Amino acid sequence: MDVFFAVFFFALSSTITPGPNNIMMMSSGVNYGVRASLAHLCGICLGFPAMVLLVGLGFGLIFTTLPWLHTVIKVIGVVYLLWLAWKIAGSGAGQIDTVQNKPLNFWQAAAFQWVNAKAWVMASGAIAAFTTVGGAVLSEVLQITAAFLLVSFPCVGAWLTFGAMLRRVLNQPHYRQWFNYSMALLLLLSVLPVVYELWLQAVAA
Structure with a gap:
């Protein structure tokens, strides 16, 4: 159990801090509430550990052999997050559930881990x-x-719960709209380091 206790605090600190998963989770809590977002929560909390397991068992060797594939996944992730930020920012002030027609389902949230730059850093760093x-x-x-x-369920669940609490506070349309603007901005900021890394790769090529 030596490794478990050594990695526990790393897992706790990296999972509770802001990132695409937690920002999306809080936004889902505001827009849909806890019950409707449970599949999204489970997709993150089970999908990311599954990713850690696969990376640890040697899945990362594929990207060592085919580094261009990792770059393609990063680009897809950036494009998806930019699209999501645009959808969030464009949500109508009088509508609290228009980020998407419905929250992410389990498989969508689990699959998102593979295009989430922070997830890759956490998984590869821990291994x-x-x-x-x-x-x-x-x-x-x-x-x-x-x-x-x-640590995933309590940490990510805290962001969902906080979002659901904000749902009760953001009962004025203009408050909800400014919240969606803020979430969109945070998603954009989370993308910037990856965009910068891709730019450096393009310049060095």
């Missing part, structure tokens, strides 16, 4: 930092996955 060369890699990867699984 690199908390596994040992020549060690019991499978056991270590399972413990890392378990740590993220343990």
Whole structure:
């Protein structure tokens, strides 16, 4: 259990901090409420640990062999987040559920992890930092996955709950519109580091 306790606080701090998943979760809480957003929550909280497990078991070797594929996924992720930010910002002031026709379902939220830049940083960083060369890699990867699984529901769920609480406060149309503007801006800010990295890659090519 040495690896589990070592990675636990890393998992906790990285999962509770703002990022695309948490921003989208809070926005879903505001626009749809807790019950309607539960599938979205489960998709994140189960999808990301599954991603950690697959990366730890060697899935990342595919991107080492085919680095261009990783770049393509990053571009897709940036485009998707830009589209999502535009949809959020464009939500009508008098409508509280127009970010999408309905919240993300389980599979959409789980699949989103693979185009989420922060998820890649967290997964690859945890595997690199908390596994040992020549060690019991499978056991270590399972413990890392378990740590993220343990913290995901309370951490991401806190953002959903906070969003649902804001839903009660944002009962004036213009407040809801400014909230959606703020969420769109935060999503754009979360994309900037990835855009900068892609730009550096293009310049170096």
